[in-house]
Amino acid sequence: MPRLQPRPKAVATSNLTPASASSTPGPSISKDPFLKAESPTSRQTSGREPADPVSQRATLFLIRRTLCTHLGDKGRSTPAPINEILPPLTSSNEVDVELYAFIAIIIREFVQTWYSKITPDPYFVEEVVKIIAHCTRALEQRLRKVDLESLLFDELPDLLETHVQAYRTANYSTHPSPLEGEPRKVYHSLWPFPALAPVPDDNALVQQQMNNEAHYRQLLVHGILAVLLPTEDLENDCLTTLVGQIFSEMILGGGIGGKASEPWLLWEGITKVSEVIQDHLPKSKAKVRHDRSKSQSLSQPPVDVTGGAEKRWRIGTSMQRTFWLILQYAFLTFTTIRFLIITIATSPSLPSRITATNKPPSLVQSKEHTGEPKLTTDRVLDSSKRPVKRPIIKMKLWSCFSSLFYLDFRMPWLYGMVSMLQWGALAGPGEVGNIDGMLDKILSHAVQTHVLDPSLLPLLLRTARSALFPNNTLAPPRTIPSSNEQLLIRRRCAEAILSLLPARIQDIYFGAGIERRVGEIEEVLNVFSDSYCNKHLLYGVVELIVVRLIPELDHKGVDELLEERLS
Incomplete structure (x- = not known):
């Protein structure tokens, strides 16, 4: 089998093993970009594996101990970087490290437990890693073509x-007990x-x-x-x-x-x-509870306030709440208008969701003699008639959410209103929600950026x-x-x-x-x-x-x- 040569990577992912750390009298500094500089406190515990099993040091130690025991470290005072002794899995160093950690655990727990009893041959792991690396690189190339x-x-x-x-x-069941399926x-x-x-x-x-x-x-x-x-x-x-x-x-x-x-x-x-x-929400539960308790304490008058003083205190508190409420709504309105203006101004520069070769006009939309637009399909089709694209607001995510939480039964008025808005965005003026419309490109850009x-x-x-x-x-x-x-x-x-x-x-x-x-x-x-x-x-x-x-x-x-x- 021809040996797969690893491609050069932008960042090396090397680490110090406990053996190499003990071979030098003084503390050595690793060149691995994932590892931070060691402090005096960390030097005292460098001989022990870190407590956090998903830390970068513990992950690299796991990979070396399982997959690199017979590869690339013979006769070297400093262990070789991971990318020099293991074939790359993807085009990202960080993803490779996490995938190799998975592979190391699977091989150690499911393969070496019985293979080591059959033969002491250490090169079996190398062959398995090569095969997996070949498959993952091929999958990455195919993943780039998936919508x-x-x-x-x-x-x-x-x-x-x-x-x-x-x-x-x-x-x-619509039948009684003896007849139910x-x-x-x-x-x-x-x-x-x-x-x-x-x-x-x-x-x-x-x-x-x-x-x-x-x-x-x-x-x-x-x-x-x-x-x-x-x-x-x-x-x-x-x-x-x-x-x-x-x-x-x-x-x-x-x-x-x-x-x-x-x-x-x-x-x-x-x-x-x-x-x-x-x-990851802006406010945690403790913050929400704190805000609620604070608002409730503001609504309660002091203990020593009675009679007319209590009435004046309540009026002052009400005016204060009204002032802050007006200020918050004004800020929200300003932020919303600013966001809409910026979004509308930048939407033409957003990338298109479809290419010119995938956009046959007759399949996207057709106009009858009445001049009214008529949607002929939910998706844009390629030459093989295979569905490729669908407007974001027409995707099954929204109907799945509605079915899961009984939206059409619990709140039919809300379900009908959302359906009307969806139809208006798809077939209304400008068709902003249709394929490559303004709203469609904005939603697609948000998905690509945040999800x-x-x-x-x-x-x-x-x-x-x-x-x-x-x-x-x-x-x-x-x-x-x-x-x-x-x-x-x-x-x-x-x-x-x-x-x-x-x-x-x-x-x-x-x-x-x-x-x-x-x-x-x-x-x-x-x-x-x-x-x-x-x-x-x-x-x-x-x-x-x-x-x-x-x-x-x-x-x-x-x-x-x-x-x-x-x-």
């Missing part, structure tokens, strides 16, 4: 909306998925369904490897079988088909996401590693919570979601009573209360992402792809 806006805000919410509607239909069978008939058939309602069918699911995972992984692996590695049956088994059973089977589909784990994940969002910012990816990977592998190792097997504990987890999740909404919105949408509000959020969370139904959603998400990254799998089978590569 992430449509994937995140249209296609994935569409899957979630399908799951919500199918689950609620399956669990809402089984929810899982009704759900599977509404969203058929061959890998999850037959519905496991007895022991014999459970094993058959598990076998079908395992075959589906292996087929999916081997299809990915048939496209991404180098030809010489694809010809090695032993290697493809081993790598395919690792990804299909240990990652997909143990993760997506196992723990991730459990309702209580999904609720815990939603809780953690809500807490992270809460921490799809590449600098957020290392932080996301670091947070995921901390949650999946605490202390950079496998967490001990967790005992499945009891029914009462699962109800408590669901309640905490509902409270975390409710804390994201301002109190005024809670009063308008849910009404009075904290128990009623939490109960209604818990009812929404019940759509994830069945692990079998959750598998339909999670496997659907995985399959959608794979097909968008590897479109060859959309119209070719695995055998056909292998024949093309190996012929």
Whole structure:
């Protein structure tokens, strides 16, 4: 196999191992840009691994100890930078470090535990790393061609909306008890998925369904490897079988088909996401409580104020509140007008969402003899008639949110008003919400700037590693919570979601009573209360992402792809 030469990187990611640190009498300063200069206090503890397992020093130590024990450090007083001894995974050094940390944990926990008992050969890890690096670089090139806006805000919410509607239909019976259908069978008939058939309602069918699911995972992984692996590695049956088994059973089977589909784990994940969002809000809960208590204390008169003095004090307090309220509204109005002026002025300079080759005028809009505009399609189509673009305000994210929280049932007037505004933006004067309209480009620019910012990816990977592998190792097997504990987890999740909404919105949408509000959020969370139904959603998400990254799998089978590569 030809050795993959690593490309030069802009920033080196080297670190000091404990062995090299003890080889010199004085403290040495690392040239790694990720590591800060050592203080006298840090020098005293440099021989020990830092307490924070996701810190940069601990991460690099993990990578070197697992992946670089036999690469590049022989005969050197100072360890070589990571980019000199490991092939690059992506075009970003920070992302590479986090991905290598994941790879190091997976190889240490799932591969070396049994491979080291077979042979002491240390070069197996090097070959696995090369294969993974080849695949990740190919995936990065394919990722640049994926429309992430449509994937995140249209296609994935569409899957979630399908799951919500199918689950609620399956669990809402119109017949009395003897005639009601089984929810899982009704759900599977509404969203058929061959890998999850037959519905496991007895022991014999459970094993058959598990076998079908395992075959589906292996087929999916081997299809990915048939496209991404180098030809010489694809010809090695032993290697493809081993790598395919690792990804299909240990990652997909143990993760997506196992723990991730459990309702209580999904609720815990939603809780953690809500807490992270809460921490990044402008005002924390303590600040809100402080402001509320302060406003309440201002509305209470002093203890020694009575009679006419109390009346004058209340008038003064009311005038003061009115003055600050007027000032706040004036500032808000000024800020809004300024934002609109700047946005309208800069919108023509924002990048277009579609190119000239993808913008056939007859497919975007047509005018009849009456002169009124008529939308002929929700998306802009390319020459192969495959949907490519859809206006931001027309994406499935909004209808998914409406279905999830019963907006059309709870507040039909609000749902109708939003629908009218949406139609006006799409077909009204100027068509500001249509493809490449002013509003569409502004929303797309906001998404690209604040949601799809590449600098957020290392932080996301670091947070995921901390949650999946605490202390950079496998967490001990967790005992499945009891029914009462699962109800408590669901309640905490509902409270975390409710804390994201301002109190005024809670009063308008849910009404009075904290128990009623939490109960209604818990009812929404019940759509994830069945692990079998959750598998339909999670496997659907995985399959959608794979097909968008590897479109060859959309119209070719695995055998056909292998024949093309190996012929």
